[in-house]
Amino acid sequence: GAGVSQSPSNKVTEKGKDVELRCDPISGHTALYWYRQSLGQGLEFLIYFQGNSAPDKSGLPSDRFSAERTGGSVSTLTIQRTQQEDSAVYLCASSQQGQETQYFGPGTRLLVL
Amino acid sequence: QKEVEQDPGPLSVPEGAIVSLNCTYSNSAFQYFMWYRQYSRKGPELLMYTYSSGNKEDGRFTAQVDKSSKYISLFIRDSQPSDSATYLCATDKAAGNKLTFGGGTRVLVKP
Numbered sequence: 001g002a003g004v005s006q007s008p009s010n011k012v013t014e015k016g017k018d019v020e021l022r023c024d025p026i027s028g029h030t031a032l033y034w035y036r037q038s039l040g041q042g043l044e045f046l047i048y049f050q051g052n053s054a055p056d057k058s059g060l061p062s063d064r065f066s067a068e069r070t071g072g073s074v075s076t077l078t079i080q081r082t083q084q085e086d087s088a089v090y091l092c093a094s095s096q097q098g099q100e101t102q103y104f105g106p107g108t109r110l111l112v113l
Numbered sequence: 114q115k116e117v118e119q120d121p122g123p124l125s126v127p128e129g130a131i132v133s134l135n136c137t138y139s140n141s142a143f144q145y146f147m148w149y150r151q152y153s154r155k156g157p158e159l160l161m162y163t164y165s166s167g168n169k170e171d172g173r174f175t176a177q178v179d180k181s182s183k184y185i186s187l188f189i190r191d192s193q194p195s196d197s198a199t200y201l202c203a204t205d206k207a208a209g210n211k212l213t214f215g216g217g218t219r220v221l222v223k224p
Contacts, residue, residue, distance in 0.1 A: 004156070031209055042201075042214055042215070042216040042217060044214075045213070048210075059211065091156055091157070093156075098208055100145050100147070100209060102159070103159075104149075104156035104157045105156050106155055106156045107156050
């Protein structure tokens with residue numbers, strides 16, 4: 001079946017602009033995660049959705065970052081007033097409830113000029 | 114200091130050699146341990162998953178966890194050029210929770 005998909009694959013934006021990144025999880029997966037991968041920091045957790053529970057936002061680096069998950073499926077990560085340090089690969093993963101295996105999408109490569 | 118430490122490499126080995134990778138972690142609450150493989154410009158894919166201490170073998174891959182020393186290892190036998198990738202260790206406190214990753218080790222297997 002289809003894996004986790006993310007769009008766009010690449011995004012170039014100017015400093016100060018807002019961007020939206022999309023994630024389509026594997027069908028039936030109740031858990032959805034966003035991570036960020038950058039050269040200096042490696043792969044870092046951002047936010048986690050599990051079913052109808054309140055999301056775990058403990059990894060969001062600032063209030064410029066937000067995410068929502070509509071209908072328990074598709075998720076959008078929004079970065080407002082982008083900064084150059086936001087340049088990174090943003091990875092989405094999904095898993096079945098209570099299962100440890102997280103399946104990752106190919107990522108969105110964000111470059112802030 | 115990061116919760117999970119991993120040598121960035123690169124680790125270069127000839128084809129057929131054993132690749133030995135390891136990570137150390139600091140939080141004793143970690144119970145689940147994983148190894149992911151990531152090819153260039155791709156997302157990570159799960160290779161091995163271990164709960165608590167012990168060994169696990171899957172084909173050419175063996176994962177070891179020593180919770181007493183907070184040390185996890187991955188061995189790749191009979192390495193192939195297609196094994197050239199970045200290997201990431203990851204840990205979790207509970208099933209289905211957020212993962213804490215090491216920085217990744219880049220491996221090059223030369224024909």
